[in-house]
Amino acid sequence: MLTLYSFGPGANSLKPLLALYEKGLEFTPRFVDPTRFEHHEDWFKKINPRGQVPALDHDGHIITESTVICEYLEDAFPEAPRLRPVDPVNIAEMRVWTKWVDEYFCWCVSTIGWERMIGPMARALSDEEFEAKVARIPVPEQRTKWRTARAGFPKDVLAEEMRKIGVSVNRLEMRLAESPWLAGDEFTLADVCNFAIANGMQNGFSDIVNREATPHLVAWIEKINDRPACKTMFAHSKSEFADRGRKVTA
Amino acid sequence: MLTLYSFGPGANSLKPLLALYEKGLEFTPRFVDPTRFEHHEDWFKKINPRGQVPALDHDGHIITESTVICEYLEDAFPEAPRLRPVDPVNIAEMRVWTKWVDEYFCWCVSTIGWERMIGPMARALSDEEFEAKVARIPVPEQRTKWRTARAGFPKDVLAEEMRKIGVSVNRLEMRLAESPWLAGDEFTLADVCNFAIANGMQNGFSDIVNREATPHLVAWIEKINDRPACKTMFAHSKSEFADRGRKVTA
Incomplete structure (x- = not known):
């Protein structure tokens, strides 16, 4: 199960x-x-x-x-439809992309997300309520992140993260201009993992992700949204967080 | 080949x-x-x-x-001796550890390494020589890192990285107190990848990695150094960089 x-x-x-x-x-x-x-x-x-x-x-x-x-x-579940290529060289190509999301792309987008969504949420709490919530967070680094988000991230940190988002978006656009999917001809976990961070950027970061500046990236985002599995996922999934995101970026 | x-x-x-x-x-x-x-x-x-x-x-x-x-x-090379477990649950456990090195442990140790080794190396060059070297670096982020290393990393950055090294060393010690190898009973890529960063810390970071403070971590480092493959690797490998490291930390 x-x-x-x-x-x-x-x-x-x-x-x-x-x-x-x-x-x-x-x-x-x-x-x-x-x-x-x-x-x-x-x-x-x-x-x-x-x-x-x-x-x-x-x-x-x-x-x-x-x-x-x-x-x-x-x-x-090796018998289920594959999202990992079979050839070792292609698997490696896929992993370079999933690794890059986790080490670089995810972090810069995450900071801006925290600033826009977690910050207001944390500031809506009284000091007592906030401290009670923070006391329950098991990882010390995460406690620090909540406190920073509540105070608001420093302007130079946000500027640096926006620069990194620019680097990331450019890297995706360049790759998708030459290849239908990130790891080559097949839809793989490279696409799943990058889509997780890139989807919605055409709304929340429309000044840098849009049909004119990043046509291949936007087309790839739309192509994944059009996949039956993706449609079913959005239709069947509860997500108050995503609703909040939509409100903030609307 | x-x-x-x-x-x-x-x-x-x-x-x-x-x-x-x-x-x-x-x-x-x-x-x-x-x-x-x-x-x-x-x-x-x-x-x-x-x-x-x-x-x-x-x-x-x-x-x-x-x-x-x-x-x-x-x-x-599936026919060669395995460094990845067979059971999917154990593979996942192994990957959590290799991922952690790449996203957290490696970075804090790396900054201190750059401060101690790359900084002096970069300062030994004239401005002209240095700029000529930097101009050939293809990744802009790496150029910035070379410049920062040459100038010397800010003190608060170094202090934060040392804090993270403390967190990392503690995490390894706690795990190795309860398990012979990081991903369980088998020597795996979890050990290979963490050893790559942890080996030598008993010299370069002897105030926090030593037989009293981190007995399980030191024993694990020694156990890996005693493996025939590890001995052969050190005996057969050229490494001017490692020599420099030994000189600096001696």
Whole structure:
């Protein structure tokens, strides 16, 4: 039995969610509400002691880290439709892209997301409420991030992150101008993992991701949104967080 | 035919180097001299346009990124001794650890390494020589890193990186107190990839990595150094960079 704990179809939570739909695997989606800080509640920390989503429960085995979960689904369900190439050279190409999201692309977009969404959410709480929430966060680094978000990230940090987003968007556009999918001719986890971060940038970052500046990137985002699995995922997934995102960027 | 371009048995270059020796695969080691900035020369940029080692040439296919190369060797040579578990749950456990090195542990140790080794190397050059070297670096972020290293990293950056090294060392010690190897009962790429960064810390960071403070971590470092493949690797590998490291930290 598969249960996926996630924030719904956005950011890192989207990766295993879309992978599950693309692979046609039956699973129980368990929405963890970030606006209620559910991922820091004791019941969830019993599942993932780091208090982070996504987390996959497969027959009692807990798998964490979005990209690791995606590769786990490939290893555990070899008979389901593949999202990992067969040829070792192509697998390596795919992994360079999933690794790049995790080490570079995700972080700069995440900081801006935290500034726009987590900041206002944290400032809406009284000092007492906020401290009570922070005290439940198991990873010290995450506590610091919440405090910084509440105070507002320094302007030079935000400027540097926007620069990195520009570098990232350019890298994707250049690649997609020469290849239908990131790892070559096949739709793979390289696309799933980058889409998780890139989808929605045509709204929230429309000054740099748009049909004129990044035609190949926008076409790739639309092409993935048009896939049956992606449509089903968005139709069937609960996501208060995504709603908030839409409101903020509208 | 396999050729590995590397800086020799230290940091990220050590990962695929040790993996090749552990797997008993025949390969041609090609030492790229960092003190002569060989990785930024045109001949090497034809191999890896990003001007970074390690890079593996397998029958003309170029594989980059140290952790990706390690997994590639598992995919391409399934008949050689395994460094990746068979069970999907154990593979996921292994990947959480290799991912953690690449996203957290490697970076903080790397900054201190750059401060101690690259900084003096860059300051030994005249402005003209330095600018000529920097102009050949293909990745803009790397150019910035060279300039920062030459100027010396800001004190608060170094303090923050030392804090993160403390967090990292503690995480390894806690894990190795409960498990013989990082991903469980087997020696895997989790150990190879963390060893690449942790080995030598008992010298260069002896105030935090030592027999009293981190007995399990030191024992694990010694246990890996005692493996036949590791001994052969150090005996057969050219490494001017490692020599410099020993001099600086002696």
